[in-house]
Amino acid sequence: xxxxxxxxxxxxxxxxxxxxxxxxxxxxxxxxxxxxxxxxxxxxxxxxxxxxxxxxxxxxxxxxxxxxxxxxxxxxxxxxxxxxxxxxxxxxxxxxxxxxxxxxxxxxxxxxxxxxxxxxxxxxxxxxxxxxxxxxxxxxxxxxxxxxxxxxxxxxxxxxxxxxxxxxxxxxxxxxxxxxxxxxxxxxxxxxxxxxxxxxx
Amino acid sequence: xxxxxxxxxxxxxxxxxxxxxxxxxxxxxxxxxxxxxxxxxxxxxxxxxxxxxxxxxxxxxxxxxxxxxxxxxxxxxxxxxxxxxxxxxxxxxxxxxxxxxxxxxxxxxxxxxxxxxxxxxxxxxxxxxxxxxxxxxxxxxxxxxxxxxxxxxxxxxxxxxx
Numbered sequence: 001x002x003x004x005x006x007x008x009x010x011x012x013x014x015x016x017x018x019x020x021x022x023x024x025x026x027x028x029x030x031x032x033x034x035x036x037x038x039x040x041x042x043x044x045x046x047x048x049x050x051x052x053x054x055x056x057x058x059x060x061x062x063x064x065x066x067x068x069x070x071x072x073x074x075x076x077x078x079x080x081x082x083x084x085x086x087x088x089x090x091x092x093x094x095x096x097x098x099x100x101x102x103x104x105x106x107x108x109x110x111x112x113x114x115x116x117x118x119x120x121x122x123x124x125x126x127x128x129x130x131x132x133x134x135x136x137x138x139x140x141x142x143x144x145x146x147x148x149x150x151x152x153x154x155x156x157x158x159x160x161x162x163x164x165x166x167x168x169x170x171x172x173x174x175x176x177x178x179x180x181x182x183x184x185x186x187x188x189x190x191x192x193x194x195x196x197x198x199x200x201x
Numbered sequence: 202x203x204x205x206x207x208x209x210x211x212x213x214x215x216x217x218x219x220x221x222x223x224x225x226x227x228x229x230x231x232x233x234x235x236x237x238x239x240x241x242x243x244x245x246x247x248x249x250x251x252x253x254x255x256x257x258x259x260x261x262x263x264x265x266x267x268x269x270x271x272x273x274x275x276x277x278x279x280x281x282x283x284x285x286x287x288x289x290x291x292x293x294x295x296x297x298x299x300x301x302x303x304x305x306x307x308x309x310x311x312x313x314x315x316x317x318x319x320x321x322x323x324x325x326x327x328x329x330x331x332x333x334x335x336x337x338x339x340x341x342x343x344x345x346x347x348x349x350x351x352x353x354x355x356x357x358x359x360x361x362x363x
Binding site for chain 1: 206207208209210211212214215218219222223225226231235238242243246248250275279301302306317322323324330349352
């Protein structure tokens with residue numbers, strides 16, 4: 001060609017894009033930020049708004065990063081960028097939790113991705129279950145004010161947008177069985193094992 | 202649902218970053234390209250949530266990049282940086298400086314410079330260029346042809362160097 005385009009150095013545009021995304025997050029131009037977080041339960045995708053953490057997704061169980069971001073763009077805002085530094089606190093608290101050095105999370109939460117009403121109430125009640133304790137689906141239905149809606153309570157917990165931090169793994173079947181889990185039962189066992197090693201190890 | 206949706210901004214940024222950076226290096230030089238790149242995508246992000254999902258995203262972001270390049274040229278006093286001045290400037294990484302022909306393109310009349318940069322550094326079609334510059338496709342083609350003609354004549358006059 002008569003006028004070949006300028007050459008780029010390897011990684012130059014990617015590094016510049018990352019700096020731009022970080023700046024967009026710091027200046028509040030990005031309405032939503034995300035980062036990936038490696039954990040013993042597999043890779044997680046954390047998505048936050050200015051109000052707090054809105055989503056913590058098991059990457060593989062939720063269709064991969066692209067699917068998780070598509071959903072966040074649709075339900076929160078398409079103005080979403082990768083900003084690992086903005087999710088440092090989430091990463092740190094999760095690391096401490098998995099190392100057995102943290103029992104409660106201090107990260108602010110944004111409930112925007114849970115359905116308002118009964119479902120959100122169940123999840124907010126769930127967020128109060130202390131480390132090492134467990135509840136039944138029936139107890140969660142009662143706590144949310146609809147004692148007979150234990151199946152719906154199970155559905156609400158299954159739709160938990162912020163697993164681990166909103167500890168739906170602490171809710172078990174009435175007969176003592178594990179019940180279900182959004183990230184698969186192996187992960188439920190893993191999390192319960194961290195919290196009560198004598199019972200679930 | 203089959204309705205077109207805007208991709209998450211990060212995906213849009215990743216998809217167009219190379220093209221925008223190439224365009225800006227060609228248009229304003231490597232030294233000012235970093236800032237102009239950030240300004241381009243920050244401006245794009247501000248407008249992004251209101252953008253129609255079926256928009257031509259590539260043409261849109263290069264239109265913004267073109268405006269940021271104009272800001273840089275205006276800040277330099279509306280005059281393109283003379284070729285000699287560029288050579289005098291200490292180059293931090295001489296090997297990565299844009300090839301000489303883009304310096305020549307920058308010295309062309311503004312419309313010719315704009316069209317050639319959008320066409321050959323950003324790989325836009327003449328129709329996309331016409332939209333970005335707010336001119337007719339015919340005017341874009343003519344400016345490109347005029348610019349290329351001048352460049353060919355200049356290159357013919359340049360004595361071969363080692």
